[in-house]
Amino acid sequence: MITFKIVTPNGVTYEDEIEKVTIPTGDGEITVLENHAPLVSTLVPGAVFVHKNGQIVHLAVSTGILEIRPNSEVYLLADTSERAEDIDVERAEAARARAEKMMKEKDALADVDFVRIQAMIERETARIGVAKKYRDVK
């Protein structure tokens, strides 16, 4: 089994003993099984799939850090994370539309704002994707 924990500024949002987890990283999506080699990588906005007892828990995450420790301990330090069933799709779509509108006005933006808005769009797109996929498989 894997000890899997997601920690955000709001505290621990997920903690369980699981069999397998798929995680979006800066080096691509990785699937972690028991006894994975230790690893530190960046976490990028996307979907996390937690496998346990034949069930899959779907979550959206934004940016952060992934740490795989020896002894099958896997930690995500994430800016945000939500379980698919808790995602408010309308809120995410409204937030993404606002960010896209700002992006259209990008001539007036400094590079740093451009990067922040791009990150907002990716975060909301991850939420929308996770929520819709979850609703489809339900």
Ligand code: ATP
């Ligand atoms: P908004 O612009 O809609 O307020 P945001 O993208 O600025 O959202 P974040 O800073 O990413 O919000 O997250 C703030 C908190 O709200 C976090 O705890 C996050 O998990 C939660 N959250 C954000 N968007 C949603 C959503 N669409 N559904 C459910 N929870 C959300």
